[in-house]
Amino acid sequence: MNSVVKVLSIVGWTGMVTARSVAYFPSVLVRRTSRQALFTHLYQTGIRTLPVITVVSLFTGMILALQVGLELRRFNQEVYLGAAVMMSLIREMAPFSCGLCLAACVGSAIAAEIGTMKVNEEIAALEVMAIPPMRFLAAPRILALVVMAPLIAFYCCIIGTVGGGIVGHTQLGVDFRQYMASAMSIAENKDLAVGLFKALVFGLVIGSVSVAEGFRTKMGAMGVGRATQHSVIASFLMILMFGYMITRMCYR
Amino acid sequence: MSEIVFDSVAKSFGGEKVLDGVSFSVEKGEIFSIVGPSGTGKSVTLKHIAGLISPDSGTVSVGSRKIGYLFQGGALMAWLTVAENVALPLVETTSLPEKEIDDRVRAALSAVGLLDAADKYPEEISGGMRKRAGLACSLVRETDIVLYDEPTSGLDPVTAASINRLIVALNRERGVTSVVVTHDLESALAMSSRVMLLKNARILECAPPEEFLKSTDPAVMEFIAAAKGVLP
Numbered sequence A: 001m002n003s004v005v006k007v008l009s010i011v012g013w014t015g016m017v018t019a020r021s022v023a024y025f026p027s028v029l030v031r032r033t034s035r036q037a038l039f040t041h042l043y044q045t046g047i048r049t050l051p052v053i054t055v056v057s058l059f060t061g062m063i064l065a066l067q068v069g070l071e072l073r074r075f076n077q078e079v080y081l082g083a084a085v086m087m088s089l090i091r092e093m094a095p096f097s098c099g100l101c102l103a104a105c106v107g108s109a110i111a112a113e114i115g116t117m118k119v120n121e122e123i124a125a126l127e128v129m130a131i132p133p134m135r136f137l138a139a140p141r142i143l144a145l146v147v148m149a150p151l152i153a154f155y156c157c158i159i160g161t162v163g164g165g166i167v168g169h170t171q172l173g174v175d176f177r178q179y180m181a182s183a184m185s186i187a188e189n190k191d192l193a194v195g196l197f198k199a200l201v202f203g204l205v206i207g208s209v210s211v212a213e214g215f216r217t218k219m220g221a222m223g224v225g226r227a228t229q230h231s232v233i234a235s236f237l238m239i240l241m242f243g244y245m246i247t248r249m250c251y252r
Numbered sequence B: 001m002s003e004i005v006f007d008s009v010a011k012s013f014g015g016e017k018v019l020d021g022v023s024f025s026v027e028k029g030e031i032f033s034i035v036g037p038s039g040t041g042k043s044v045t046l047k048h049i050a051g052l053i054s055p056d057s058g059t060v061s062v063g064s065r066k067i068g069y070l071f072q073g074g075a076l077m078a079w080l081t082v083a084e085n086v087a088l089p090l091v092e093t094t095s096l097p098e099k100e101i102d103d104r105v106r107a108a109l110s111a112v113g114l115l116d117a118a119d120k121y122p123e124e125i126s127g128g129m130r131k132r133a134g135l136a137c138s139l140v141r142e143t144d145i146v147l148y149d150e151p152t153s154g155l156d157p158v159t160a161a162s163i164n165r166l167i168v169a170l171n172r173e174r175g176v177t178s179v180v181v182t183h184d185l186e187s188a189l190a191m192s193s194r195v196m197l198l199k200n201a202r203i204l205e206c207a208p209p210e211e212f213l214k215s216t217d218p219a220v221m222e223f224i225a226a227a228k229g230v231l232p
């Protein structure tokens, strides 16, 4: 019973953080200093994570191609390899692996940074100076994730498809051009839109969860460690749940 | 006229009473010091004044919302330089032109003797410099009240003395109401108009320095003796 109340209060708090931060999005774009902060975070979120994202999405595509390709070969249907890989990537795997990478690389850093600021009384200092921490700290970080996540998911999709093509060409004897033609034939605007929307929601969820965990931090270095851990776990769970719900909503 | 009034304020954390029916008032323009053993709720008292926490029962009324707070660690933003930190409250909460902000920041930094460190990051300066930078942050805002949480602890005597002089100067020149939490009874007695001793969640003594020293309460006498380094 007690833990139910606790979970509900955390969910409520995270929801409030989300609402308050989203309400500050316009002012992040309007205020010069907030815009500068936004660019810094866009860079941190989008560019600094590119190496990891590239490797993850390349291997995601390669694994998909190998698994699906071996099955397709049993039925002599390798021509559809591109379509199968593209379909999985664009609908599920690209937003999913993008979300996992962002939670691990960016969300954890946000929770640790804000948690440390909380422990060092820097959040309290902002409040005393009448600077709303939600505007100053939360909004630019969350907005950067919301903007970057769909772009990164799109990038994942491209790199993953290429990775699948390489495996198809080298391991399964599928001509690369034929593979790409098959991939492009299946790619629909709706799938792309849903995939990118999913990534956008993941960005919002990861940002809010991490910021909320950071602000909840108590008790020194141990608390910061715990906040970081919780932010990653909660982001992973949320990515899975929201991923399912959006799929359920958009395809039936 | 009272600027800050505590009326039987009580506060507990997890069942442990940190403040237990504390009542006192701070007059406009005075330097009011709070002393006492570690963990008796001195910082918690300051946080009540700043509105960062609210009492479980009783009331806290504060005459002005323009409050500066010097935190125990300085509380600077790690990714901003000292000058940017000092400029932060002006940049974020006012629409002053850049030139005006620059001038005010320079004035505040020179008041705390940090002009040379203006472009350094908090990580690159010493603890004492961080405290002075924190002080500059409340200087630029021209607050009516400044709360100091152990402004001199962990500093060498020379730096400590310079911070104490700053506190007094700020009070004399601008009439800033100052509440100072300190472990340094000596300087508290030297610069304050009143000194309050907190112990076990209660006020043991609250009086002007001369009277404070003459207190007959055994616990107060013990504290004074300990502060003077007299062994029992």
Ligand SMILES: Nc1ncnc2c1ncn2[C@@H]1O[C@H](COP(=O)(O)OP(=O)(O)OP(=O)(O)O)[C@@H](O)[C@H]1O
Pocket (backbone or CB within 6 Å): B013, B014, B018, B037, B038, B039, B040, B041, B042, B043, B044, B045
């Ligand atoms: N946010 C909080 N949550 C839980 N307990 C707290 C909190 N803030 C303070 N306390 C507890 O209240 C008590 C008093 O803390 P406070 O920081 O006011 O002490 P202090 O008098 O400032 O001591 P010091 O001289 O060491 O700074 C401590 O036992 C502390 O554990």
Ligand SMILES: [Mg+2]
Pocket (backbone or CB within 6 Å): B042, B043, B044, B072, B149
């Ligand atoms: Mg304290």
